[in-house]
Amino acid sequence: MAQIQLRTRKSPHRAALHGVHSLDSFVFTVPDLDEAERFYDAFGLAPRREGARLDLYTESHPHAWGSLYQAPGVKKLQYLRFACFAEDFDAIAARIERLGVPRCAPHPLGDDSGLWVQHPEGYPVQIVVAAKSAPDDRSELATEPRPPTGTGASLNRARIPKVHPRRLSHILLFCAQVPEALRFYEEALGLRVTDRSGDHIVFMHGVHGSDHHLIAMAKSAGPGLHHLSWDVANIDEVGRGMEQMLAAGHVRGWGVGRHVLGSNYFHYVRDPWGSYCEYSCDMDYVPGDFDWAAGDHPPEDSFYAWGPRVPEDFITNFEIEPAKA
Template identity: 30%
Template sequence: MRPETTIAPRLLTEQPARHPSPTVKASSLAYLIFERPDLKKAVRYLEDFGLHASQCDGDILYLRGTGTAPYCYRVHRAEKQRFVGFGLTLNSLDDLHKLARLPGASGIEPAQGPGAGQRVRLTDPSGFCVEAVYGQTPADEWPHRPALVVNQPHRTPRINNTQRPPAAPPEVIRLGHVVLEVADYQATCAWYTGHFGLIPSDVQVFADGSPAVAFLRLDLGDMPADHHTLALAQGIMPAYSHSAYEVVDADAVGMGQRVLRERGWVHAWGIGRHILGSQIFDYWQDPWGDKHEHYCDGDLFTADQPVGLHSISAQAMAQWGQRMPKSFTRPRMSLAVLRAVFHHLRHSPDLTLRKLITLARLFG
């Protein structure tokens, strides 16, 4: 049974909501796109995290997990560090043509990197790049250790055998989800539900009923989909929050913490279990402060699962484990950030001073 939480007193505004006839329905989260000034430093962190560098084309680095995705992480060499966007996989060439007709779309062009295929590049209302991809050739799946067999009080399958998971970076199997902060919430959320068919699994709301965080999943019909592939949080400006990578079990999450700590990387939050999505999680920062999550045991929903509504609170972040530290959501303050805050308070229809105060009180 899913945990009960208090529902805010008013109904949601227009978004998030299922779109009755989206342009297409995305089938998977393909990859993330970053820009970094130092590819060697980037790959050192990501390989310690559990990804594998699979190809380097000059100033572009591709990394993969053990699954069949040709790559799940693309890094471009650039003067400054930046999260650029992500790729979504489509089911047909016809879907690609539909997106190519949207205003501002790039038109159909060859896709970059391992797996090839074709793509259309779009920009969402918050300025993030979205590459819609069709026809990638799947990679060969790499072996990974099976989940450990666990003894329980009345079920003890492991007799005369010990638990010795390898003391090595955990094997990332696949990219699971990405979480973004946006100022123009309604337009951005409507863009993803309307053009890619994403549907809300759970929504955290402010006291006035407007959305604070929406966990959006793929519409795969009767096939179970991750609780969320994309989550959108009301923020002070467009920003990358974190991305999440599935590992085989809780021991892999724990071993990841040990290895990353021993190799000197910066811990962000965990280990714990989320309430919405149920994942056992652990978060780490890359050399530029961007958060990456190891997780296992996440919820899976079919398309007919109704949306859950919950009041936003710091206590709603985890069932157990360390409380979410203030530093987890606190922005890295700079003159540019302050200018962005004032700009969006004046011009965004969704960001208000009351919401800003609420976010600062809960998470600042």
Template identity: 30%
Template sequence: MNDHHDHHGTHSDLHSEQGALRGEHPGRAANPIIKVHDIAWLEFQKPDLAAAETFAQAFGFATSLRTRDELHLRGTDAGAPCVIVRRGPRSQYLGAAFTAAEASDVLRLAEATGATSKKLPETIGGMGVDLVDPSGASIRVVADTHKLPSLPAQTPLTFNAGHEMVRANQTQRPLRQPATVQRLGHVVLQSTKYRETLDWYLHHLGLIVSDFLYYPGQRERGPTMSFIRCDRGSTPTDHHTIAMTLGPTNRYVHSAYQVADIDALAAGGELLRDLGYHRSWGIGRHIQGSQIFDYWRDPNGFLVEHFTDGDMFDCTLEPGWAQMTASGLAQWGPPATKDFLGMTPGRESLRELASMVTALRDDNEFDFMRLRGLMKVATS
């Protein structure tokens, strides 16, 4: 800590008890190509669009487009849909789209990468450029897409906090109904080339790191997870728009969708449980990002999160640093489940186990020492 204090002079620019040591990753690129404004939507492929829509509406999405081969799911905020589902033979995550701050940024990014900008389908509108990150994940940066009008939002409850009385002669009776989704908040991805992929996002999209995590006893080897936000200068943005973690496979981990408040989240969870859907982990409050969370599995096994009350940072805050532990994922709430950690016996955990063997043979960042660190995280 002394080393850190000497480096920064004061702790006024930190949100964490611990900042970078001298020579550690700065958490941002010196000269990014562009700075994206926000995450726009995620794309999935699923064989059964009817089942996907049934769960989505129980989860709190509204349907903005439904054809034989395509399903668009939206929140109440104006803008693009949150999720686009395409009909296909098997379930898979297809990629993420980010909104450019200016249309000219799409052209600048295309020119810098040698990619071609193109008109997007009429169902979305606008233009975009398609890229692939070092982990193989598809990334699309878009501009001038059709803007869906806002929908009526769920009204947050009024709270009497301690002795501060703002509600009198009125009861609290939140309905057991879907927790109306307002917007897409973030996506979490796992990468076998974590550091290379992290630097790619910082350089190409102008994202900046809010928090770094490192494996127990391995700080000197560098971080293994980062929570990354958009850089809108003095305008605060979500603590993370994308989070990235080192692992034995390149895969989607989860995505998160904002709801009005904790009662909307909890009552909506009761409804999902009544309908027979599987809660993966929750309800609790995270440490990095501070969100109140509740995680669910959709019928295709994808992990999705309701969240509310997340941290918002502007560009001035420096990255926090912390040790990665399973118990350090939440301030309060039940312990992280085996399902959430991907350790429940079944096809997914067997796939992850097999991929560990493959990853140790391949030329990537997931080596035997990192495997030991990951095992320590799961039991800590």
């Protein structure tokens, strides 16, 4: 397995831009950690138990993308941690102070490193100095060689390997106060809008290079987690991922299809708590030295280019609404 180097210093051509470079980690609670471990293992991640915590890894990357803890009740987003380069931290902290962004105590599930501030929707956000986990280039598409003539049937279901995502691509959050959250991410953390559809959905990228979006926000009645998106090697792995989750009993979801904003191929698998994990490939990339012209797109022409009909409850925030059978 190739070693992946995590960049710890910013590129010279972005020296004047002081913003976070990665979503370093997400933290949420679920009612059953054993069930969570089974789900993410079936999805193709490499979950690891650390005491009362479940950390989510991918097999080909050293970074821990997020952590889950067990707590009664519905699944609940607890906090987000963003990472910046060391030479950007003081400038980000000074900007936060100048803007009057409220500070907050470290989350009980977190630590006291870096800077803790309060998101406009009330949950904590941590900013730390850490290596860049967001990609420095567009994800490479892996192509399989064509089988020799007469051997096409060698690709049968019994021998299809399990799909293992390569890294976290992005997170989509529910948000009641989209304009306020947008200002927080843009003015305080230094993210930039890539594309949007009014205040219904907003996609944001990092100024030091990231996928089309490393976070997105969808309008809802309150905060929450809609989905985690994981990068895979090609559209065949998107389809194979769908099949492996169907075989594991996770039959609710959406896809296979292709998005308009971001351009990625997708399949969403509904998790046991009403949110989703997405297999994603070939997403647009925003280089650190490129100024992307943000667009505002009509809702009817900005969601997906092709695919099956969207489930009626696909944009339902089950952290604040009761789940339906």
